[in-house]
Amino acid sequence: MNGALILVDLQNDFLPGGALEVPDGDQVIPVANRVQPLFEVVVASQDWHPADHGSFAASHPGKQPGEQIEIAGLTQILWATHCVQDSEGARLASGLETSRIDRIFYKGSDPQIDSYSCFYDNGHRRATGLGDYLREQRATEVYLLGLATDYCVKFSALDAVAEGFAVHLILDGCRGIDLETGDVDRALDEMREAGVTLKSSSDLLAERADTD
Numbered sequence: 001m002n003g004a005l006i007l008v009d010l011q012n013d014f015l016p017g018g019a020l021e022v023p024d025g026d027q028v029i030p031v032a033n034r035v036q037p038l039f040e041v042v043v044a045s046q047d048w049h050p051a052d053h054g055s056f057a058a059s060h061p062g063k064q065p066g067e068q069i070e071i072a073g074l075t076q077i078l079w080a081t082h083c084v085q086d087s088e089g090a091r092l093a094s095g096l097e098t099s100r101i102d103r104i105f106y107k108g109s110d111p112q113i114d115s116y117s118c119f120y121d122n123g124h125r126r127a128t129g130l131g132d133y134l135r136e137q138r139a140t141e142v143y144l145l146g147l148a149t150d151y152c153v154k155f156s157a158l159d160a161v162a163e164g165f166a167v168h169l170i171l172d173g174c175r176g177i178d179l180e181t182g183d184v185d186r187a188l189d190e191m192r193e194a195g196v197t198l199k200s201s202s203d204l205l206a207e208r209a210d211t212d
C-alpha cells in the first residue's frame with residue numbers, strides 16, 4: 001500500500017492555551033507521533049496567515065470572532081487572530097516528532113482568502129501543491145489526522161476524495177472546535193458520506209503489525 005500521512009495544522013495556536021484553542025487538541029500529538037513510522041510519506045500543513053488576514057475579526061473594525069462576513073464573494077467565519085506567519089503560535093507543536101516530515105505545505109497566506117483545506121483555498125482558486133506532491137510520491141491512499149475536525153481536517157479530507165485518493169481519517173488523532181454543538185458529528189457524517197473511512201490509530205497499528 002502506498003500510504004501517505006497528512007498531519008493537519010498541529011500548531012501551538014490550536015492547542016490548549018493557544019489563540020484558537022481546540023479543546024483537548026494536545027491529545028492528538030502522541031497519536032501523531034505513534035503512527036508516523038507506519039508511513040513512507042509524511043507531510044504536514046501549517047495555517048500561515050499574514051498579520052492582517054481577512055479571516056481575523058481584528059481585521060474588521062466592530063466585528064467579533066464567530067461572526068460571519070463576506071469577503072471576495074465567499075462567506076467567511078471570523079476568527080481570533082491565530083497562526084500569524086513566523087509567530088510562536090504558528091510553529092508546529094513542540095511535542096511533535098518532526099524528523100519524519102518530508103514536506104510542509106503552508107496555507108492561508110493570501111490575505112483575502114482563507115484556506116481550510118491543505119489542498120486548495122476556500123474558493124478552490126489556488127492549489128497548495130499537496131495533490132501533485134502526493135501523486136509524485138505515488139501515494140494512492142491518504143490518512144489524515146489533526147486539527148480541527150470540523151474545519152481544516154474536514155475540508156482536507158473532502159478535497160482528498162475529490163482528488164481521487166482513498167481517504168482514511170484517524171479519529172483519535174483529531175479534535176474539533178464545535179463552534180455550534182454538533183459541528184464535529186456533522187463533519188464526521190459528511191466525510192463518511194463522501195467515502196472517507198474512519199479508523200483508530202490502534203486499528204492501524206494492529207493492521208500494520210499483521211502485514212509486517
Ligand code: VGL
Nearest residue numbers: 009047079147148151152
Ligand atoms: C482552522 C479555523 C481557522 C483549522 C484554521 O486549522 O481547522 N480553523 N483557521
Ligand code: ZN
Nearest residue numbers: 047082083108
Ligand atoms: Zn486559520
